[in-house]
Amino acid sequence: MAQRSAVARKARERLPAPARMTVSLHVNGVGRKLTIAPWTTLLDALRLKLDLTGTKKGCDHGQCGACTVLVDGRRVYSCLTLAVMKDGAQVTTVEGLAQGDALHPLQQAFVDHDAFQCGYCTPGQLCSAVGLIAEGHARTADEIRELMSGNICRCGAYPNIVAAIEQVMRGSTKAGEAGR
């Protein structure tokens, strides 16, 4: 015990916090320069440093999907991503989906289909759904269910989430076909 106190006394000089690094991110189309410790996750950088609290922390372990954002167009769990790993990347969060006052078609479909209740998983669901549609792997409701299973909704809005995504997917397919 006495020995430990001596160690502690010595440590009173203060353990320094990790050295900071500079990271450039393009968040929702805006260039942001951050000076952060390397242990800062992309999620905490967004929520705490950039005050973009739309992206949610549900588990901090990559198990719930609430923190899903798009990095260079791909959906990722921002809680499992250190911000310094994404220097120079394009990051889209829920705050960047709408064009001014006009909601993204998925946002509108989520409102219309009541695809959420408490709303806490919703930003992650939306970013995940944008990524899913861009991937182009899901064609049926069952495939949407499977490929949206990385985003937990404890309120249980799943059927409405699937309906909202299906509607937008059908709409974009139709628009695509009409263009051909």
Place this chain on the structure above:
Amino acid sequence: MITTSNQIGKPASRVDGRLKVTGAAKYAGEFNVANLAHGVVVTASIAKGRIKHIDAEEALAVEGVLDVLTHANRGKLASSDDKYKDEIAPDGSPFRPLYDDQVRFNGQPIALVVAEGFEIARFAASLIRVDYEQDAHVTDFEAQRQRTAGGKRPKPTHSRGKAARAFDEAAVRVDAAYSMPVEHHNPMEPYAATAVWEADDAITVYDKTQGPLNCRNYVASVFGMKPDKVRVLSHFVGGGFGSGLRPNYELPLAVLAARALKRSVRVTLTRQQMFTIGYRAANVQELKLGADRNGILASFRHDAVSMTSQFEDFQRSFVSWSSQLYRCPNSELAQRLVKLDVNTPCDMRGPGGTEGIWAIECAMDELAYAANLDPLELRLVNYSDRDQIADKPYSSKALRECYRQAAEKFGWSKRSREPRSMRAGNELVGWGMATGIWEAMQLPASARAVLTANGAVEIASATADIGPGTYTMMAQLAAELLGVPLENVTAKLGDSSLPAAPVEGGSFTTSSVGSAIHAACLEVQKELFGLAQKVKGSPLAGLKLDDVRFADGAIRHKDDASRAVSVADAMRIGKIDRIEKEASASPRADSKYAHSTHSAVFAEVKIDEELGVIRVTRVVSAVAAGRIINPKLAGSQILGAVVGGIGMALHEETVTDQRFGRFMTHNLADYHVPVNADVHAIDVIFVEEPDEEINPLGIKGVGEIGIVGVAAAIANAVYHATGKRVRDLPITLDKLMRE
């Protein structure tokens, strides 16, 4: 009663929907106020004992660490139990965070590390060393249940007729025990509080809670502050399911730290720490049912045992529900608690009913097979029009219609009764059903309505919106009652400074707050109508309030809409530009009726015959719950509750490592909840159920009824598919494979 309606019954989209899909809705842990410090909680790693010493030196040595708060250095806290008792505290001595050196459960908060930055606080928290004096703990529910059984049955909570004898003499009998593990709510948002320090005697806290007023009173009482100097805000709540009815420990810890440091502090629990707060108690229920050869019940005995902490007796009624659903002359119901070295359990969606009905409705299914009756037929021949405990008839009970509509939608008549008699490819198909019931409660509540001359309305009450759509319900009711479009209404809630409301739970928010809104709007109507009659040559002269309706920004004759005075004209006469009224509503004190909501749940499962993998492919839930204000949002409540029921039936289980007395599955990878791929077709039907007796708007509430009955319907479907009766939740594939 409202006869014509422009808003009630309309499937409006959520009025706060835009805020939620754009990320603009701010939750408790998201207010990045100036000069904010971050607190990270350190929890106990033993289940019982005493803290000898907390060594915080290393943590304090980290650059950026501001303080480490423990029982040894904390500020002043109240010292009597009653000061810690919140609005819904059970009997006992509530847990007091950082109060003393005693460890009462594994995961108990014992220190708070506060630092300038979140990562620093988290790192420093890992450097805290704790020396304990450890005592032997008792955390094994099943072992302690058997140890404390003592051969004697607990004293019945209700008894009528001669249940034991009737059981012994019955031609058909079921004698079975059903069990459930601990379950955790796991709302998506972890509990968080941002305490905004104002002065030694004043604080504002953004807290995640289902009851801002409950938390305001708790903070005032625990810290000895004047209630009007404490404000708790909870505008958006990322799910609750009951876990936020009582104040959770992030709240007192954030306030304690803010007062110690005289600056604003946020405390957010980790997902792991979400397993250190309240939970659904593990339980075992023994049922003995006796009937004649036609399935007519002669005896219903139901014994339930559930767990609680050493310091509080948390218990909800598991056993009363059969007396409300099924006519039976002889019944004996009993319930007891087993005390363990754990935190106190709490309400989780449909507390008591969800657990009790799971056992009752499985036993009824077993009785149907024993009596060779269709399970639905068995419910119908025993249907009760009275609550046999309260000895009252129901104010309304459209359960027969629920059975009929759900069975028809499901296609129940095509079911072959024999287990293992239906299949699709390599999958066994099972169809099961169950009944659901929940109390239709109402509590005293208040609301304030403000109507301005331009037709804008503000409606306010200190309730919460944990996801059901309370904002929308409030706005729709005010729009309806004051005759303005929905977009003219601003609903305010989640603020302890607003007119008093109870915690949001128990399915009583719409009935309680809705009735208060009705009362407040009625006051506005009266004043406005009085003014409208004073307008020179008023087309409403000589009429009574009952003769008019409020529509399109005017007061109009019910039968002749052209006889009208606009809101603006009426206010001009009174030389006012706004009418503000606050009013309260309470439930009827002298009702001769019992009030309940009911449901009929039908489920289809498909089970891989070789692997035992279970899929719930279809659920139909028909609900009778009085007047539905918004079928779209109420439908979502039922849908989501069915998903919760699927989790309860097949996935959810918190496992304890008895060596440490600790919940070990404390994350979302080990504690399974349904994901999108687990959920298939769910049909929700609202059966019409006018109820003029219950409250002026005929509201019963839908928050719980959707989950009650679901696990039993699925368990019964699993039996129908496989011939295997699993009486222990969750029904995992190992239990199906086991010989």
